[in-house]
Amino acid sequence: MDHARNVARARSLSPRSLLTRNIVLLVALVAFTQICSLTVLLHYVQRPRVERAATAFADYVQRIDRTLAPLRADEGRAAAARLGAVEALPSTLDDEPRRDLVHFYRMIQRRVFLDALRRHLPADMPVIWQTGRTQKLWIRVHVAGAPYWITLPLNEEAEVSGVTTALVLSIVLALAAALTGFAIQRHINRPLRELAQAAQQLSAGEEPAPLPTNGPTEIAQVSAAFNQMMAALRQAETTRALMLAGVSHDIRTPLTKLRLAIAMSPSGGERRERDEGGEGNEGNDDSLAASAQRYLDQIDTILQQFMDYAGSGERETPQPGDLNALVSQLAADFAGLGHDFELSLGEVPVFAFRPIGTLRMLMNLMQNAVAYGRTGLAVRTWTERGMAWVAVGDRGQGLTAEALEQLKAPFSRGSNARTLSAGTGLGLAIVERIARLHGGSLQFRARDGGGLEALVNMPLLPAAPHSQASAQQRKTR
Structure with a gap:
C-alpha cells in the first residue's frame, strides 16, 4: 500500500x-x-x-x-x-x-x-x-x-x-539551454495547440478550418492526417444525410399513400348511412381503420425520432435567444393539449443557443414528464456559475434517477415504457446529445415531495450587442 x-x-x-x-x-x-x-x-x-x-x-x-x-x-x-x-x-x-x-x-x-x-x-x-x-x-x-x-x-x-x-559558464549554459528548449517547444506546441482546438471544435459539432502543414515533418504529418480525417468525416456526413433523406422519403411516401387510402376507404358514418343492416361489420371496419391510423402515426413518430437522433442539430448555428420565452411557448402548446405545466422562470439573460435543437430537447423532456409523470408537471429556469439551467419535473412514481441515468444510452427503455409502444428509447439520448452539443449536460435528481426532475444546463455564451437588441425587441413585441 x-x-x-x-x-x-x-x-x-x-x-x-x-x-x-x-x-x-x-x-x-x-x-x-x-x-x-x-x-x-x-x-x-x-x-x-x-x-x-x-x-x-x-x-x-x-x-x-x-x-x-x-x-x-x-x-x-x-x-x-x-x-x-x-x-x-x-x-x-x-x-x-x-x-x-x-x-x-x-x-x-x-x-x-x-x-x-x-x-x-x-x-x-x-x-x-x-x-x-x-x-x-x-x-x-x-x-x-x-x-x-x-x-x-x-x-x-x-x-x-x-x-x-567555469561554474559561471555552466550556469549560463544551463539557462541558455532552458531558454532554447522553451523557444523550441513553443514552436512545436503551436501546431499541437491548434490541433487540440480543432479537435474540440469537431467534438462540439463545428467544422474547423484545415490545419497548416508547413511545420516540422512529424507535426505536419499529424496535421495532414487530421485534415484527411476531416475530409472523410465530411464525406461520411454527406453520405449519411443523403441516406437519411432517401430513407425518410422512401418510407414516408408509401406511408402517405397508405394513410390516404385508409382515409378514402368507405368506413364510419358514410357506410352506415348506405347500409343500416351492417352495423357490426361497419364497427369492425371503423376499429380496423382507427388502429391502422394509430400504427401509421407510431411509425411516423419512430421515423421522426430516428431522424432527430441522427441529426441533433450539429449543423444548426447558435443564435441569441430568450430561453424563458421558448419555455413559455412550449408550456402554452402543452396547455392547449390539456397538460398544464407550472412555470417558475428566473432571470435568464439573452444568450446564444441552437433554437431548433433546444426546442426539441425541452419538448422531449416535457413529453416524458407528461407520458410517465402525468401529475405535478413543472418547469423551472435559473442561472448559476455561468450556466443556464432548465428543470422539468413531475410527481410520477416511475423510474429512479439512477435508472434514468442508464436510459441515456440509445435504444434503452425502462420497464414502465411497455405501455407506450410508440417510443424507440432515443428520447433521452437525443436530449443528452443536444445538451452536450451546447457544452452542457443532462442530469436527474429526486424532487422534493416526490417525483423526479430532469435538469439540463447550457453555457451562457455571449451574444453580439445588435443581436441582443433584436432579441429584446422580439421579446417586447
Whole structure:
C-alpha cells in the first residue's frame, strides 16, 4: 500500500507537459556535461598544478630550514624575530576549514595542497593551515636548533584558479539551454495547440478550418492526417444525410399513400348511412381503420425520432435567444393539449443557443414528464456559475434517477415504457446529445415531495450587442 502511495506521489510530482519535460531534460543534460567537465578539470588539470606548486613550496621551505638550522643562538633569535616566528602556536588557532559550498573547489585544492606538502616535508616539520577571517599557513622549522613556527606566503596557484569562471559558464549554459528548449517547444506546441482546438471544435459539432502543414515533418504529418480525417468525416456526413433523406422519403411516401387510402376507404358514418343492416361489420371496419391510423402515426413518430437522433442539430448555428420565452411557448402548446405545466422562470439573460435543437430537447423532456409523470408537471429556469439551467419535473412514481441515468444510452427503455409502444428509447439520448452539443449536460435528481426532475444546463455564451437588441425587441413585441 505504501509502495503504491509512493509511486502515485512520484507520478504527481513528475512533469506532465511536454514543454516542462524537454526543459528539464535539456537542463539535466547540460548539468551532467558540466559536472563531467568540472571533474575532468579538477582531477586532470587543477590537481597536477596544485601538486606541482606544493612540491616547489616544500623545496622552498626545506631550503629555509637548512639555512636557519646551523645559525648560532643569537643569530637565530634575530632571524626568528625578522621572520615573525613564534615558539608556540596561538591558542585560538582553528585548523578545521569551514564548509563553504560557494568556494568548495578552494577547499578541495587546499586539501590537495596540504596532502602533497606533508608528503614532501619531513615528519618533524608539520604543516597547519589556519582558517577563519585570515588564512595563514603555519610550518615548523628549526632556527639555531630550536623549533619555531613561521607563516609563509602561499603560492598563487594554490589559491587562485579559473573554476569560478567555469561554474559561471555552466550556469549560463544551463539557462541558455532552458531558454532554447522553451523557444523550441513553443514552436512545436503551436501546431499541437491548434490541433487540440480543432479537435474540440469537431467534438462540439463545428467544422474547423484545415490545419497548416508547413511545420516540422512529424507535426505536419499529424496535421495532414487530421485534415484527411476531416475530409472523410465530411464525406461520411454527406453520405449519411443523403441516406437519411432517401430513407425518410422512401418510407414516408408509401406511408402517405397508405394513410390516404385508409382515409378514402368507405368506413364510419358514410357506410352506415348506405347500409343500416351492417352495423357490426361497419364497427369492425371503423376499429380496423382507427388502429391502422394509430400504427401509421407510431411509425411516423419512430421515423421522426430516428431522424432527430441522427441529426441533433450539429449543423444548426447558435443564435441569441430568450430561453424563458421558448419555455413559455412550449408550456402554452402543452396547455392547449390539456397538460398544464407550472412555470417558475428566473432571470435568464439573452444568450446564444441552437433554437431548433433546444426546442426539441425541452419538448422531449416535457413529453416524458407528461407520458410517465402525468401529475405535478413543472418547469423551472435559473442561472448559476455561468450556466443556464432548465428543470422539468413531475410527481410520477416511475423510474429512479439512477435508472434514468442508464436510459441515456440509445435504444434503452425502462420497464414502465411497455405501455407506450410508440417510443424507440432515443428520447433521452437525443436530449443528452443536444445538451452536450451546447457544452452542457443532462442530469436527474429526486424532487422534493416526490417525483423526479430532469435538469439540463447550457453555457451562457455571449451574444453580439445588435443581436441582443433584436432579441429584446422580439421579446417586447
